Amino acid sequence: MDLFPLFLTLKVSLVSAVFTVTIGLSLAWLAARCDFPGKWILDVIIMQPLVIPPTVLGYYLLVVLGKYGPVGRFLNDVFGITLVFTWKGAVVAAVVASLPLFVKPARAALEGVDRNLENAARLLGKTEWQIFRTITIPLAWRGIVAGAVMAFARATGEFGATLMVAGNIPGLTQTLPIAIYDAVQMGDTTLANTMVAIITMFSMSVLYFVNWLTRGKY
Amino acid sequence: MDLFPLFLTLKVSLVSAVFTVTIGLSLAWLAARCDFPGKWILDVIIMQPLVIPPTVLGYYLLVVLGKYGPVGRFLNDVFGITLVFTWKGAVVAAVVASLPLFVKPARAALEGVDRNLENAARLLGKTEWQIFRTITIPLAWRGIVAGAVMAFARATGEFGATLMVAGNIPGLTQTLPIAIYDAVQMGDTTLANTMVAIITMFSMSVLYFVNWLTRGKY
Amino acid sequence: AGEGRLIVAAASTLSFALREVAGDFEEETDVVVILSFGSTGKLARQIENGAPFDIFFAADDAYIDELDEKGLLLPGTKRVYARGRIVLAVNRDSGLVVKGLKGLATPAVERISIANPAHAPYGIAAKEALISAGVWDEVEKRLVYGENIRQALQFVQTGNVTAGIVSISVADVPGVDYTIIDDSLHGPIDQAVALVKGTEAQEEAVRFLNHLFGPEGRKIMKRYGFMIPDGL
Amino acid sequence: MALSFSLKKRFRDFSFDIDLSIGEGITVLFGPSGAGKSLLLNMVSGIVSPDEGVVTIDHIDVFRSSEGIDMPIRCRRVGHLFQDYALFPHMTVYQNIAYGISRLQSSELRRRVGELMELMRLSGLRDRYPDEISGGQRQRTALARTLATEPRVLLLDEPFSALDYQVREKLRADLATIHERYPITMLFVTHDLEEAFIMGENIAVVNDGGLEQFGPRDEVFYRPGTRNVARFIGTRNIFSGRVSRVEEDGTVVLECDEMGEVRTAYGGRVRPARGAPATFAIRPEEIMVIRPDRPIDRRVRDNVLDGSVVSATARGTSHTLFFQTADGRAKLKIEMPNSAYRKVLPFMDGTISVSLKKESIWILPDARGE
Amino acid sequence: MALSFSLKKRFRDFSFDIDLSIGEGITVLFGPSGAGKSLLLNMVSGIVSPDEGVVTIDHIDVFRSSEGIDMPIRCRRVGHLFQDYALFPHMTVYQNIAYGISRLQSSELRRRVGELMELMRLSGLRDRYPDEISGGQRQRTALARTLATEPRVLLLDEPFSALDYQVREKLRADLATIHERYPITMLFVTHDLEEAFIMGENIAVVNDGGLEQFGPRDEVFYRPGTRNVARFIGTRNIFSGRVSRVEEDGTVVLECDEMGEVRTAYGGRVRPARGAPATFAIRPEEIMVIRPDRPIDRRVRDNVLDGSVVSATARGTSHTLFFQTADGRAKLKIEMPNSAYRKVLPFMDGTISVSLKKESIWILPDARGE
Ligand SMILES: Nc1ncnc2c1ncn2[C@@H]1O[C@H](COP(=O)(O)OP(=O)(O)OP(=O)(O)O)[C@@H](O)[C@H]1O
Ligand SMILES: Nc1ncnc2c1ncn2[C@@H]1O[C@H](COP(=O)(O)OP(=O)(O)OP(=O)(O)O)[C@@H](O)[C@H]1O
Ligand SMILES: [Mg+2]
Ligand SMILES: [Mg+2]
Secondary structure, eight states: OOOHHHHHHHHHHHHHHHHHHHHHHHHHHHHHHOOOTTHHHHHHHHHHHHHSOHHHHHHHHHHHHSTTSHHHHHIIIIIOOOOTTSHHHHHHHHHHHHHHHHHHHHHHHHHHSOHHHHHHHHHTTOOHHHHIIIIIHHHHHHHHHHHHHHHHHHHHHOOHHHHHHTOBOTTTTOOHHHHHHHHHHTTOHHHHHHHHHHHHHHHHHHHHHHHHHTOSOO | OOOHHHHHHHHHHHHHHHHHHHHHHHHHHHHHHOOOTTHHHHHHHHHHHHHSOHHHHHHHHHHHHSTTSHHHHHIIIIIOOOOTTSHHHHHHHHHHHHHHHHHHHHHHHHHHSOHHHHHHHHHTTOOHHHHIIIIIHHHHHHHHHHHHHHHHHHHHHOOHHHHHHTOOOTTTTOOHHHHHHHHHHTTOHHHHHHHHHHHHHHHHHHHHHHHHHTOSOO | OBTTEEEEEEEGGGHHHHHHHHHHHHHHSSOEEEEEEEOHHHHHHHHHTTOOOSEEEOSSHHHHHHHHHTTOBOTTOOEEEEEEOEEEEEEGGGOOOOOTGGGGGSTTOOOEEEEOTTTOHHHHHHHHHHHHTTOHHHHGGGEEEESSHHHHHHHHHTTSSSEEEEEHHHHOOTTEEEEEOOGGGSOOEEEEEEEBTTOSOHHHHHHHHHHHHSHHHHHHHHHTTOBOOTTO | OOEEEEEEEEETTEEEEEEEEEOSEEEEEEOOTTSSHHHHHHHHHTSSOOSEEEEEETTEEEEEGGGTEEOOGGGSOEEEEOTTOOOOTTSOHHHHHHTTOOSOOHHHHHHHHHHHHHHTTOGGGTTOOGGGSOHHHHHHHHHHHHHHTOOSEEEEESTTTTSOHHHHHHHHHHHHHHHHHSOOEEEEEESOHHHHHHHOSEEEEEETTEEEEEEEHHHHHHSOSSHHHHHHTTOOEEEEEEEEEEOTTSEEEEEETTTEEEEEEOOOSSOOOTTOEEEEEEOGGGEEEEOTTSOOOGGGOTTEEEEEEEEEEEOSSEEEEEEEETTSOOEEEEEEEHHHHHHHGGGTTSOEEEEEOGGGOEEOGGGTTO | OOEEEEEEEEETTEEEEEEEEEOSEEEEEEOOTTSSHHHHHHHHHTSSOOSEEEEEETTEEEEEGGGTEEOOGGGSOEEEEOTTOOOOTTSOHHHHHHHTOOSOOHHHHHHHHHHHHHHTTOGGGTTOOGGGSOHHHHHHHHHHHHHHTOOSEEEEESTTTTSOHHHHHHHHHHHHHHHHHSOOEEEEEESOHHHHHHHOSEEEEEETTEEEEEEEHHHHHHSOSSHHHHHHTTOOEEEEEEEEEEOTTSEEEEEETTTEEEEEEOOOSSOOOTTOEEEEEEOGGGEEEEOTTSOOOGGGOTTEEEEEEEEEEEOSSEEEEEEEETTSOOEEEEEEEHHHHHHHGGGTTSOEEEEEOGGGOEEOHHHHTO
16 A cells, blocks of 8 residues: 555644644634624634535635636745645645634633733733743643644545645645545445544544643643 | 525534534533543544545445444334435434534533532532533533534535435435535536525524624623 | 436536436426436445435446446446547646647646546546557656546636546536547447336336437437447 | 822722822721722732723823823733732742743742742742642742732732731731832732731721721721721721810810710810710720729729620630620720730629720711811 | 541642541631641542541541442532632622522522522622622622531631621621521631631641641630640740749749749649649730839739830730840740730830739640640
């Protein structure tokens, strides 16, 4: 069996997890702390990728990020970056698809942090950023990790949008889920099962690691 | 435009939300409160549907629940219930696919509830079930709603597994996401866009309602 | 199905053609035809697990044979309804003129999309044609596999690939120029239909097939690029 | 390091409106539960936004609603010990205390935190989390955390309420020395009368969102301005009457329903008018019980009342008696040390006389018309 | 409703081991911060599992580690007021108080909760949430919630620490009546000496996880069993010496380094041996300052020491003096009421004599060998 899809999946899911958590934390913080009219619209936009079918989402992304798409052209002209049909495209697809899974619980967790503790830190002369880093995040830890784990799992399993944006190019953009899909389509259930076992083992070790990481209370 | 898919989607997502929240709360509570060896395995199993591609998940469900599958045969023989290729099958697919999205944040939220408050309720003579209902859930409210919203959105948008388990039978099991997928497949982007707008509006009103419902602190 | 209802499972390539045929048929009779489109592989898996279909239009007769072997179809009902043709589709905005399959070898054609040859019949044919044309080795690295020919075409349509090999039945879309590929370059893409075992609407199903294979039906099918081979 | 403020805040059924200017040193905020003491501190430190008002620290406006000035909390350099501590649950005692100290080398930091932990008697608890220590230990950790940043304005909300009297005495002394060592303005909330008296150079009495009295502690304690203040500081024996005459030596004689004629050493500036209403009070420990076995001392012959003791409660170091005059109209609370109690104990069942020394009687200014 | 327990629990560097049997009525738990008072209550109510031990309520084992008995918390019928209240933040004051009351008709429920809110002076706060009320109001809400279920065993962890003295006095009286109205066993934690004395029929002094002394309040207060107890209850003046002789009237004369010969009214059963070590204590309020302008009273001629006053602190109703003997070896803390202080004030700067009445000197039993 070709192991390339496994490594690609590892790469894509890890890189996209980094992006998801970074972007997601900012969004969650914005949503939890700032009050602006129509805030719930932001909520709706972030949640959209959950509601529309991944393939359709992928299609939209392809149109926007593609060679002739507004973003795609900009990225290509200014930075010389091509997203579609590259692993970077798979990362983008994974980030967009998994972002809502992170933002929602992370926001709920941030909102659950006792404001009094943040005030106590302010009184000790800390800046908002220091407080976010040393008080808010550690106290919202549980929810943030829950969100990150889900986002990571989703990114690992992302298939519909990835297939559209990154294409199914064996040895280049064929991730494990796509390979599994192919195998099922071919009726090769044995291969599919093997690969499902591999992806399960992978997600299992990640979950185990996360479990171990968060065994304390904070 | 045929409105059947919209109504079907409403029905499926609402019914599955009820199941997801009920099953999910029990699982989350079990995971948050009880300690048993290999608890993290349960975690892994619940998270699986996120990791494997929905179509593949759907295939497994089809095999298990289908006419010749172990569960399918049992349900048919004993209760005369057929799941596959009915809207009930779509519900099952939606529940399985959205359960992890609910359990993770709900569990994190339940674990975040101050044990002292639960103890205070115990001292006032309440049973564990009363405490769960009147103390734990209200205090974990934020996380539970976050999870429920995600699960609901996911159920609304569920497509890969549903397509496999319930099939794409117009007027019978064709949900909105499947109809959107069909439209995109047929190159009818206008129809697809219209339907995406409808599903967006639908999810928007649900989110708005939830926002309104949870505007208080608890 | 039953009670004057017919559920037809069909490969998504047939969506336009069958809709028209079914429309005519519903007018002629009082039978309601429900069309369920999907990828052939998926539909086959569903039939294996007891899907309530009456008729199964596959994009590849291999699936029909496979199901037949498993005894899931009514024996002797298999009929080839079309022999597929593949075309070379090129994005019009790319400004490239691609002359035949050999033209795909030029580096100007950055990416080429075909349906996944692992399971899609048109993908297999495309691969065979590329091999026969002697350009497979050059183009293999530049191939993008679509889940099916629709997706392969979408890649071309959105301009993200320059050219693609798709079936003639889907190729007639705005922004895409296509040329038919010689059918000697690939094995026949026989598309077959059969009745599903256990159907409760066998009589209606037969009438529907008769309609499709009748003159009216053939005309519509042809218009959508499904050439029913003579003598079948 | 002067602190002055003028703050207004309304809740549904509570409104707060206090102006106050305090200088260096310790000012005690004293008042009943729910009076607005914590709210006051919260508005000074910036935790709660006033509806309108001004807060000035060291002559710099940190808040002025009319000009939209609202300095961020972290820039106000105010130390604030919350009533409920607000310890960081994810940090150890050490980390909590060290959290606010910035830009110190690690050895210096360790030394300083160690010093504070020593001071607060927390030394063995360095690596414990807040939920692994006792209530009093939590309070001391929070206090250490607040002191660690060496603020120039220190707001302490009942800092010793969970401490035993030994630690409390020690820390009271330490706070006093801190304030001697470097200039600091301290607002100290307490419910404990004795603590208010020991800690406060000045005492501000807050009631129902308003300021009842503000002044040096002796003034507030021995010369309460209002009936409420008199009650809060435990004066207890408060009566109303009218001025019946003024004698040559300045003694003002009041006529009151419960006790008849009462002679008082009126200390006010304005000579009271005959017939003017007057409210007067006497502290329970100032009432002298006259031992029947001794001749009446020349100095205790003022306002002698006969009656009997209704009840006596032991309070450890002293006894509280409730005394009723013979006609049953006046009830007095009397506090006496155990040694004195033991001496009058044999005569407790019969008739007993008490004397209210005229110098001990305080006429409340709000009824004096000053 | 007898409550008895024998409990062991070890933490990293704290170990708890206490056996105690208490009957109906109020027992005060007294001890320094971190002694294990809250832990004790937590183990009795079942919040914390002891490592081993037994808890018996009304002769029924609710916990017995040796037999694996561990009755669920909710079945123990124990009311427990936490030191940090643990109010339900999502419920109003009314809902918090009503939460524990089950199976009452709604009108009856309303009446009962209203009654409790009245009692606790919470009437205006019915629909407020815990974060909208003051610290003392929270404490009273928690207390009302605990009382609402009418438990037969009541564990109160510093129930009045956040209350002002007026409310406190009122509630103390109310708790006392509750206990008169129906049989209840109450464990009452406090840091306040006076409160311990007023509330407790019996006092258990806890220190460092162990029981220092348990007995009726007068015994603990005036006849402390150990040096620690003596310190905790504020005895302060504790000295060591040896028995030098025993006189015919039972007076034991001690020889101590700091003060020379000290005559004591020894009250122990066993006659002390000459030369035996003895630790003795005298409470600050029992030391008499002898006014130079008066003849020495017959009764205060015991143990007269000459010296001078080092410092004097006003405490509101009394003054605390620190007295040093002429040779500078003995330091004594003296507490006197303000009226007495005023009398000695003119002589304060010169030499002053104090007398330690021999009946006021208590010899600690741990040094007596009893
Ligand atoms: N959010 C709010 N809504 C309504 N009333 C409030 C709110 N916050 C505080 N209050 C009221 O303001 C008053 C003052 O509260 P504050 O906490 O300052 O009292 P306090 O003097 O500190 O009392 P304590 O000694 O009991 O701590 C209280 O009566 C309280 O009920
Ligand atoms: N989880 C724990 N790990 C280690 N030590 C603990 C833990 N919990 C409590 N302790 C220690 O047990 C001792 C007793 O705590 P407890 O809360 O009973 O004290 P307390 O007598 O109630 O004191 P306070 O008057 O300050 O409330 C304390 O010294 C505390 O540090
Ligand atoms: Mg307060
Ligand atoms: Mg405690």
